[in-house]
Amino acid sequence: MLQNQFAESLHVTFLHIREYDLDHTWAAADRELAHSVLWCVRDGKFSLQLSGNRYNVEAGDFALLPAGAEISYRAASTAVRLVSINFDASVTLLPDRSWTELLSMPVRYPEALSGLEAVLADMLHASGTASAGQNLLLQSGLLRILSALLDRQPVRRTEPGADGMDRRILGVIEYVAAHPALMPDTAQLAELAQVSESHLRKLFMDHTGLSPTRFIHRLK
The missing domain is CATH 2.60.120.280 (Regulatory protein AraC)
Incomplete structure (x- = not known):
């Protein structure tokens, strides 16, 4: 989670x-x-x-x-x-x-x-x-x-957008975290988020300050 x-x-x-x-x-x-x-x-x-x-x-x-x-x-x-x-x-x-x-x-x-x-x-x-x-x-x-x-609080799946983060970014992060053996590239993540690669890069930079690839390496 x-x-x-x-x-x-x-x-x-x-x-x-x-x-x-x-x-x-x-x-x-x-x-x-x-x-x-x-x-x-x-x-x-x-x-x-x-x-x-x-x-x-x-x-x-x-x-x-x-x-x-x-x-x-x-x-x-x-x-x-x-x-x-x-x-x-x-x-x-x-x-x-x-x-x-x-x-x-x-x-x-x-x-x-x-x-x-x-x-x-x-x-x-x-x-x-x-x-x-x-x-x-x-x-x-x-x-x-x-x-x-x-x-004291239940561990739960983060609700999309609950913390102000774009739901597509949350979906990508949750997918990568749930599949630690995989190392998807930007094109695969963009397909998962149903956006273009350039838009996915922009979303990641806006919400995390990192490119998708750099963020995934940090997560791993």
Whole structure:
């Protein structure tokens, strides 16, 4: 499945983790994120706006915010306690596209914290303890959390155009991923997509930044 291919080529780099105790005045508007962020809510609740959608996030939830997103938020309780994890992530097959869209990851994960509290506690402890293996422990903890969040949603065949990618490109990528022993040329892929070779090259350049041949070599 295409989603599996994207997940296997996900590259993640942990940046930092910090716990915040916030009061009812906690708020911001139109804040653009430089990195991807995970908010793990331990107490309280708040409203969050991202990409024109509004979410009510409360204790026990995770909020996943991709880099480049413009967000607004406001406390909806007298106090909010959350852990913020900053990191960089990309799908190396399509590094210029949003990794959260490619993996169909939602913004809010209700009640996800209960099964990950121990991982979060280990990460907070590691962040305050200087050691040779500190970075490895923090990177490992982040990967465990992201893996658990991915497992909370069903692995499914990507719906054509669901992430803004042309359905013909998705069809070609899924075909190539499902037939790893084959190395089709551009003419064969164009026939599969029912477009001309020149149009297929244009579609691939527009959506992946690579020619069909270069993309397939990267996928293999």
